[in-house]
Amino acid sequence: MPSRILRKRKLIPGMTSELVIEAPHIAAKALPGNFVILRVWEDGERIPLTIADADKETGTITLVYLVMGKTTAHLETLDAGDDILDLCGPLGRATEIHKVDGPVICVGGGTGIAAMHHIAKGHHMAGNLVVTIIGARCEDLLLFRDELCSFCPEVLIATNDGSCGRQGLVTDLLVEMLENDKTVAEVVAVGPVPMMRAVAEATRPFGVKTTVSLNSIMVDGIGMCGACRVSVGGETRFACVDGPEFDGHAVDFGELGARLTAFKDQERLSYEEFKSHGCNCSK
């Protein structure tokens, strides 16, 4: 059964949008760390998107996406009142959240900030002190600042061009924090693979538990194909059912980064076709 889009908010015009979708049976179960698989149209592919927020009361979930290829571009053509053909979830293991003694630092980069937001909120609800660090190329590309500020005492910002917060990388801010505060209980990182890898390398010398949410290629999202397999501590794991969160110090980021390029030629072809002909579904 299709799922209705109730609201759409363009976070970064032409690039990133937020959808609030009516999906009571998913909202009832969705926890931080969970994701959904969706399909936009009849001949569409299945893509995973992290649940950025869920509201049991209103029966809605929030998804945030970056337009980076055919399917997300197609999704961007939809508006409030339109339907998403297939929406399946909540999938994946939820984030392990316990009350801990020291602060939890949640690091988000790019669209990953939206996914990180749900995890940070979960830690906050569990009574943990949450500090968030968010980064982007420039100020205009920062997401979810107001949402994070609504419950985080501290939201630190790093931009590559210095247009907001510190000029530099999120890891610069992270290392400073770890040097100043030896009680940090856990670091969570969600973002592009190079960012998560850099965070894991930054925390390794401090011996701080580091959780990353991996974004491997998925097809079914329910453990039946292994497209999303990653090497963690030398063992093959399926991100969709064993993860998507893993110990950042044990993940083979090199392999993950390579596997994400598996279909790059086909992805380009599909996107080019879409840009020149529009959607090939009959409207």
Add this chain to the structure above:
Amino acid sequence: MAATAPSKKAKAPRTAMPEQDPKVRARNFEEVALGYTAEMALAEAGRCLQCKKPACRKGCPVEIDIPGFIKQITAGDLDEAYAVLRQTNSLPAVCGRVCPQETQCEGSCIVGKKGEPVAIGRLERFVADTHLAKTACETVTGGPACSMPRDDLKVACIGSGPASLTCAGYLAARGIPVTVFEALHEVGGVLVYGIPEFRLPKAVVRQEVEAMKALGVEFKTNWVGGKTITVPELLESGYSAVFIGVGAGLPRFLGVPGENLIGVFSANEYLTRVNLGRAYKFPATDTPTFPAKHVVVFGGGNVAMDAARTAMRLGADKVSLAYRRTEHEMPCRREELHHAKEEGLDILCLNAPVEFIGDETGRLKQIVLQRMELGEPDESGRCSPVACQGDTCTLEADMAIVAVGTGANPLISQTTPGLETYRRGYIVADPATGETSIPNVFAGGDIVTGAATVISAMGAGRRAAKAIADRLLGGAATDMPPDNAAEDSADA
């Protein structure tokens, strides 16, 4: 020899099935076997001896009244032939295509003792296809839509593969409302994501599912058992019984170095992309797979054959199948092996993979194979392959597909407290009824037995449905005339 020749008149040969030319079909996704015409079906039906105690029926896991439906073909009443099939089989158009008849009904056929057995599968397919071209529900029920007289009862089936569809069909035909929860976006389980279009057109599955909707079965897609809804939640929300038919869909990998290189796929992923995602139409469809020059498939079952034949159709220059044992031990259907060879499959028996080698971008470029020889028989009765030390070879290959079996998906057992499982997570179920360690929770198909056949899953779905109907309806379940009558005649 002449002295022992049968005194009866010589039997007509088995009526051949028209097929697409191997050269043509190796490059398309259209069905290979084209089906009987009415004349062919009549000729083939005439070969049946109408045994009083039909051995063929014992060979069928859902005990179709085989002489009964064949008799109706001979009499020219195809509606009645279909009605006989549907008494015990919810998916005749599927079974007629994908059952391994040589080891089941046809393997038990008396005519087969001295010649070729009656082509029961082809006849079943003919009847179902002819019928599905019309309406389905009407013949089963005598009315265009079915009433659900027992709306105080309801049963949930988790998964929509052959086991669940059979269970749902049986219960619905007895007036019990059924809801089927399917995790993927399309109903049918392995029938839609696993078995390729050229062996089982998706339109056939869809028609069978439409026939079940007409019976009153409700389908909920994108509902993941154990995630979106759990077994305890279903029982709490008023379902009288739950049937778990989620299959064994967790792919096994080989565990050799380099298996996570780009270009190494599980057969499940490859087939799901092509069949469910219709990647063979890319970029008209959005799911990609990529072209490969030399594809090597590992395994010797039907899944390996399906993957290899799919790779050919997607334009590979060469497709090789590497198997640890010999062709004799391959568990696939003989017909599939025969078709694959006709289409140009290269078979490398007594070879096992030891390493996948990639280029600097992480893409597969070579595979190292270890030569094997057959040793002593193992507990399965098959000779176990033993490595010939030092005898390896290296193949150039840009795609590898691993089809060495599947395991139980743990999503249901993880979220169902008290559900007993055994080795590797398969669910413990009473063989006679399918009931699990939790009262009113039943299971059947691959999630109980491990990967097996479509028809054995259907048999399990049918047994569980009978047990559920008996429990929910009490004596009423045995009042169903068609099924009961069929069984009486079988016992006579």
